[in-house]
Structures are given as structure tokens and as C-alpha cells.
Amino acid sequence: MASSIQLWTAFVILLVQPVLIFTQPLVDRATVFDSASQVKQQYDYVVVGGGTAGLTVANRLTEDPSVSVLVIEYGPLDKLEPEVLVPGLPTPKAYSRNYVSVPQPGLLNKPQPVYSAAVVGGGTVINGMFFNRGSAADYDGWETLGNPGWGWSGLLPYFKKSENFTPPPPELAEYPISTDLGPHGTKGPVGSSFPQYQYPILKLFYKAWNSIGVPSNPQPNGGRAVDAFYSTLSLTAWNQSRCSAATAYYRPIEGKRPNFHLLTLHSVTKVVIDKRKKRATGVQYLRQNATQTAHPPSVRAKHEVIVAAGAPRSPQILQLSGVGPRKLLSRFGIDVIEDLPGVGYNFQDQPTMFAGVTYDYSKYPAPSPDLYFSNQTWVDLQLKIYYENRTGPDTQAYLSGTTVAFLSLRRLTGDYQKIIASAKKADLAKALPAGADKTLLEGYKAQQAAILTDYKSPDAAVHELAFAGGETIALVVLKPLSRGSILINSSKPLADPVFDYGTFQHPADIQVAVAMYKKFRQFVAAEPWKAVGMTETKPGPSVQGNAAIEAAIRNITQSTWSHPVGTCAMLPRRYGGVVDPQLRVYGVDGLSVVDASVMPTIPATHTSSTVYAVAEKAADIIKARRRKG
Ligand SMILES: Cc1cc2nc3c(=O)[nH]c(=O)nc-3n(C[C@H](O)[C@H](O)[C@H](O)COP(=O)(O)OP(=O)(O)OC[C@H]3O[C@@H](n4cnc5c(N)ncnc54)[C@H](O)[C@@H]3O)c2cc1C
Ligand SMILES: *[C@@H]1O[C@H](CO)[C@@H](O)[C@H](O)[C@H]1NC(C)=O
Ligand SMILES: *[C@@H]1O[C@H](CO)[C@@H](O)[C@H](O)[C@H]1NC(C)=O
Ligand SMILES: *[C@@H]1O[C@H](CO)[C@@H](O)[C@H](O)[C@H]1NC(C)=O
Ligand SMILES: *[C@@H]1O[C@H](CO)[C@@H](O)[C@H](O)[C@H]1NC(C)=O
Ligand SMILES: *[C@@H]1O[C@H](CO)[C@@H](O)[C@H](O)[C@H]1NC(C)=O
Ligand SMILES: *[C@@H]1O[C@H](CO)[C@@H](O)[C@H](O)[C@H]1NC(C)=O
Numbered sequence: 001m002a003s004s005i006q007l008w009t010a011f012v013i014l015l016v017q018p019v020l021i022f023t024q025p026l027v028d029r030a031t032v033f034d035s036a037s038q039v040k041q042q043y044d045y046v047v048v049g050g051g052t053a054g055l056t057v058a059n060r061l062t063e064d065p066s067v068s069v070l071v072i073e074y075g076p077l078d079k080l081e082p083e084v085l086v087p088g089l090p091t092p093k094a095y096s097r098n099y100v101s102v103p104q105p106g107l108l109n110k111p112q113p114v115y116s117a118a119v120v121g122g123g124t125v126i127n128g129m130f131f132n133r134g135s136a137a138d139y140d141g142w143e144t145l146g147n148p149g150w151g152w153s154g155l156l157p158y159f160k161k162s163e164n165f166t167p168p169p170p171e172l173a174e175y176p177i178s179t180d181l182g183p184h185g186t187k188g189p190v191g192s193s194f195p196q197y198q199y200p201i202l203k204l205f206y207k208a209w210n211s212i213g214v215p216s217n218p219q220p221n222g223g224r225a226v227d228a229f230y231s232t233l234s235l236t237a238w239n240q241s242r243c244s245a246a247t248a249y250y251r252p253i254e255g256k257r258p259n260f261h262l263l264t265l266h267s268v269t270k271v272v273i274d275k276r277k278k279r280a281t282g283v284q285y286l287r288q289n290a291t292q293t294a295h296p297p298s299v300r301a302k303h304e305v306i307v308a309a310g311a312p313r314s315p316q317i318l319q320l321s322g323v324g325p326r327k328l329l330s331r332f333g334i335d336v337i338e339d340l341p342g343v344g345y346n347f348q349d350q351p352t353m354f355a356g357v358t359y360d361y362s363k364y365p366a367p368s369p370d371l372y373f374s375n376q377t378w379v380d381l382q383l384k385i386y387y388e389n390r391t392g393p394d395t396q397a398y399l400s401g402t403t404v405a406f407l408s409l410r411r412l413t414g415d416y417q418k419i420i421a422s423a424k425k426a427d428l429a430k431a432l433p434a435g436a437d438k439t440l441l442e443g444y445k446a447q448q449a450a451i452l453t454d455y456k457s458p459d460a461a462v463h464e465l466a467f468a469g470g471e472t473i474a475l476v477v478l479k480p481l482s483r484g485s486i487l488i489n490s491s492k493p494l495a496d497p498v499f500d501y502g503t504f505q506h507p508a509d510i511q512v513a514v515a516m517y518k519k520f521r522q523f524v525a526a527e528p529w530k531a532v533g534m535t536e537t538k539p540g541p542s543v544q545g546n547a548a549i550e551a552a553i554r555n556i557t558q559s560t561w562s563h564p565v566g567t568c569a570m571l572p573r574r575y576g577g578v579v580d581p582q583l584r585v586y587g588v589d590g591l592s593v594v595d596a597s598v599m600p601t602i603p604a605t606h607t608s609s610t611v612y613a614v615a616e617k618a619a620d621i622i623k624a625r626r627r628k629g
Contacts, residue, residue, distance in 0.1 A: 051122020
């Protein structure tokens, strides 16, 4: 831990820096600007979206000073405000762009929120900072589905390349955390470490799981992400501040690479594709809130357009550009350049019971994060402690915590074989969204086979219970079999697409959810946990039996754990894929997708560290194909 003098110096520098920045002419700094007049006519690469993946790829490509890159980002650059840097403060609302899905039949027809970022650095500027990986099996499933090189062993070097891991501080010695550096990277740009504080209740969390047969796992990042563990966070260890993609991949090169341009507050409306050559030549874009004009500004890409707008938005951009399901595009009068039925399908997120489960504690060992809502004196004191000493609860992301249990299906329920057997009998054609092409059904069958292999494995998780300390417990279906879609409903680029999660459309998902709920109750009743005097108030102890629990779950589940993926899937074309294993969009030259949308199946984890690994690997692939020319 740094002394407070060092920390003060850091803060003074931070305060002075913006002044220095704004006294320099913008063009010399030549990296960030928010006016189209500074954009050159042509770059080697144009990256659509300056989020987690977009900044990673752009940073790596511009390591070669002869390669020019323009990143166009819808949102602004953050101002290094405390709400971004101090993990314990709620992040600024201005940096998200949220939507509402269509009503979900699996959830009593309630529409569901879609959370997404709108800021340089994307999701990592506003997320809960969990920074863990899936099990080897999660990624090996990608490889099985037709993507050589994308299994665990192919991705591990890139998990390491992005990571700057710092082992836990002595304060955490009594928690099950391995100091083994084996699977970690220590020279990468993304800070990965542990907060300098723990709520006292957490010791009981591990004891309670252990008492019901779930061991603690000190090394969840080496390919076995199961059991009760302490998650790494995307946190810079020395100053305990949030590490986002902007911190890791943009700020270190800001002003230092004239070949890197970042245009903020602009929205890409379309990839321009030469129809005869079937080649992407650039993009059109608009100022954030401008209305569409007949001649929007455009910029050319010599080598490639790299779409990195995130899983909620990347499919919309392809569809508007004439790359997508023919029937959909024709309905809106869009000229079809490539009939690619998978664009926007295969949408996956992790259904979560969150606010709908409530309880009381009679003997909670103080303090509790619920003080954030009830005691402003305490809140102010914690911030003071954070600023003075970089310790205390504010070193953890706001109401997010660090403590999780990731359970395999066989640890979750004795009925695991029954669930697998009944999943195999499900009518997959009925579970897919209406209008899905027959190649998507083929891909879905292959995905189900791969996922059910994970369901059988003791080393792959299907469920997460995340405990933030107080009232906040989340129960998550990590590897759902249901699929949704994100499809345009207008040819207007500024209109939102239609989000349909398809939550619980596959019958196995609700069975897993019911098993989760029962396991949660077993945890609450475990002898060590009795010390906190926890009683369930909602749905409440009167809800018993599978049918009643299922009905309650449909009422309290939210479709998302803020981990949307899969909408431009890396899969063979015969499986409804959108990009090949080199992340090139099928049928169009000079066009690739690099973000969470390429994940063919959702890994059983929080997604940010996987997005970084995917983008690091993508950067190497893109560099290599340019060398081959
Ligand atoms: C609220 C929230 C909490 C989360 N919590 C966690 C967590 O605790 N741990 C974890 O690992 N993961 C978490 N995640 C998920 C994780 O942050 C994401 O999976 C990851 O950041 C996605 O990276 P991406 O590059 O695919 O997309 P993003 O990082 O979202 O980047 C996409 C960017 O593209 C921009 N964009 C979109 N459309 C356009 C356009 N037309 N033109 C120009 N730019 C455009 C967006 O503004 C955005 O900045 C959370 C996400 C959210 C939203
Ligand atoms: C913390 O340190 C990292 C890297 O050393 C730096 O990028 C970041 O700005 C620092 N945060 C604060 C609040 O000083
Ligand atoms: C766009 O509109 C939003 C909402 O009204 C506003 O907050 C934002 O500042 C506007 N952006 C620009 C670039 O004017
Ligand atoms: C609020 O927090 C302060 C600081 O921790 C504490 O001294 C005070 O007793 C708390 N007030 C209540 C009502 O709990
Ligand atoms: C910071 O740490 C020092 C040394 O342990 C301690 O004296 C001081 O009270 C702490 N600051 C706060 C606000 O708790
Ligand atoms: C799609 O667009 C039509 C016509 O504008 C509108 O009536 C309908 O509500 C939209 N559907 C959704 C789900 O937004
Ligand atoms: C759903 O939950 C709400 C809020 O707790 C409750 O009022 C309602 O009765 C529940 N509905 C069903 C069908 O369980």
C-alpha cells in the first residue's frame, strides 16, 4: 500500500492534468477529438465503437507507427471523475444507454431491461468490476463448434497478455485466495487484483458453502471456475482505483501515437460496402444526436472496418449495411449485400434473480453495505478513508462484492441427470425465435450438444450465486440454452433495434433456476450461516414445491446479468454463423467483428476479461493477415 503522501501526489497530478491538456492545441495531441472536421479521409482501419474490445484492438494495431486507426465512439471520454475511479461510488448514469426488451413470455410477459455502455472504454467504465474467467470447458466448447484455436489453450495466452495481476494483500490472508501466478499475466495493461477490505460476514460465506459440500476454490482463473471463490476485480492494486479499457488501452497512449485517432460523441450509422466487389470501404457516421441527412459524413478504411459496438448494437449496424437475414432487410427496403441469416440471432444473456429475492437478518455482523442506503455519515466516512488510505468498503465496486459460488449442475442438484435427459428431448425448433433460418437450428443443435457436455462436467459451472455482503444476493443461470434476437424494426439508423431475450424458452433453463432456488435455501439453512439469522421475506417460506417455486421465479427473474453476447456469432455458416474463426464477416471482404457479440455460447462467468482476451487474440489475427497482404 502506498503512503498517503504518494497518493496525494497522484491526486495533485490528476487535478492539474486536465488544465495542461486543454491548453495544448487539440490537433497536436492528435488522439481524441469530438468534431468530424478533424477526421482524415482515410485510415488503414476504422473501428466502430471505442469500448472494451474496440480500444484493445485499436491500441494493438497502432503499436506499428505506420498503421493508422480511427475509432468512432458514440459516447464521450470520461473525465476521470471520482464516480468512475472510486470503485465504491455509483457510476455516472450519463455513461450508459439502456433499453427495454419486448415482453418476455417466460417472465409473465414483462419487458426486461437491456444495460449497455456509452462511453470510451465501454462496459468496463460502468461495470461491477468482477474480473474472472470461465472454465476451460466453456472455451473448449467454442472450439468444438468449429473454431480452431479458440479453446482454453488458445485463449489463455491472451487472458495473460491483457492482465496485470497483483496477488492479494496480507489483509486477505484468511480468505481462500491462491497467490499462484501460473495462470495470470503480470505485465498486461488491465489491473487485476483484490480490494483492501472485506465485510466481516464473508468468512461465514465460505464456511456455510463448505458445510453443504461445496469446497472453496483458491484458484478459479486457471480453467476450473467452480465452487466458492473470491473473485479478482478489474482494479489497479497500488491505488485501488477502477481499471477500465480507457485506463488500460487508451490513456497510456493518449497524445503519444499520431497514428491513433479517436472521434467521440459520434455514431456510426452504416458500413459502406462496394456491392460489386463485396468489400467494405468505410463507414458513415453522425454526430450523437444529429438527425439523419442525405449526405452524412463518411471515412474510408483501406484495409478493414472492424465492428466493435457491443452485442446489443453490432448486429444492428450490419443489418443496416445490408448484411443480415434477407427477409428482415427486404421488409425495410434495405439493399441486401450478403444474405447472412445469423446476424442478430443467437442472442444470449444470463437470467438473474436479483431484487426479487429479499430477506431479513437478525444478527448481521456489522458493518453491512446496506449502510450505503441508510447512513450518510458512514458513507462520507468511507469515502474519507478511501481517499486517505485507499482502504475500506469503497475499494469494492458499488454493491457488487467479490464473493461468489459457481456451481456445476451436479453440485447444484441430485436431479442433474434428469435435467440433462429432459433437455435432450426439448423441441429446439420451438425454442428458437420465430423466423430463425434452418442453419440456425443446425447450429442450435450443435450448441446444445456442446453445452450439455458442460452440464455433465463437475468442472464447468451452470449457476452463480453472487453475494455482495448485505441485501444484495444474485442467483444467476449462467449457461442458458434459450436464445433470443436483436433485429432492426426500421431502416432509420438512429432507431433502436428490437431486443428479445427469449428467456426461459428452452425448458431446461427454468429447471436449472428452480434447482438454484432450492440450493440457495439450503445455503441459508446451513449451520454456519444460521449465525446471521437470515429469514426469507420474498418470495417467502410459504412458497414450496417445484410448481410454486417456478411460478415465483418467473415473477422475480430479470433476463440479464448485463452480459449480452452471441449476436454476431463465430460459427460455421452451416450453423448460422456470422464471422469465421478469423472474425471476418462471411461474404464481405474487409469487414470483421470483434466484441462480445462473436462469442458463440456464453461462458459461465462475467464477460469482461473474456472480451479483452478475444480482442487481444483478434488483434494478432488482424496484424497477421495484413502482413500476408
Ligand atoms: C452495468 C454493467 C455491469 C457489468 N458488470 C460486469 C462485471 O462486474 N464483470 C464483468 O466481467 N463484466 C461486466 N459487465 C459486462 C462487460 O462489461 C461487457 O461484457 C464488456 O464490457 C463488453 O465489451 P464490448 O467491447 O463487447 O462492448 P462495450 O464495452 O459495451 O463497447 C461497445 C461500445 O460501442 C459503442 N457504440 C455502440 N454503437 C455505436 C455506434 N453505432 N457508433 C459508435 N459507437 C457505438 C458504445 O457506446 C460502447 O462504448 C457489465 C456490463 C454492464 C453494462
Ligand atoms: C491508478 O493507477 C493507474 C496506473 O498506475 C492509473 O492509470 C490511474 O489513473 C490511477 N488512478 C488514480 C485515481 O490515481
Ligand atoms: C444528446 O442528447 C442527450 C439526451 O438529451 C444529452 O444528454 C447529450 O448531451 C446530447 N449529446 C450531444 C453531443 O449533444
Ligand atoms: C452512522 O455511521 C456512523 C459512522 O460509522 C456511526 O457513528 C453512527 O452511529 C451511525 N448511525 C446510525 C444511526 O447507525
Ligand atoms: C488512515 O490510516 C492512518 C494510519 O493507520 C490512520 O491513523 C487514519 O485514521 C486513517 N484515516 C482514516 C480516515 O480513517
Ligand atoms: C416496430 O415498428 C412498428 C412501426 O413503427 C411499431 O408499431 C412497433 O411497435 C415496433 N415494434 C417494436 C417491438 O418496437
Ligand atoms: C409478482 O410479484 C409482485 C411483487 O412482489 C407481487 O405483487 C405479485 O403478486 C406477484 N405475482 C405473481 C403472479 O406471483
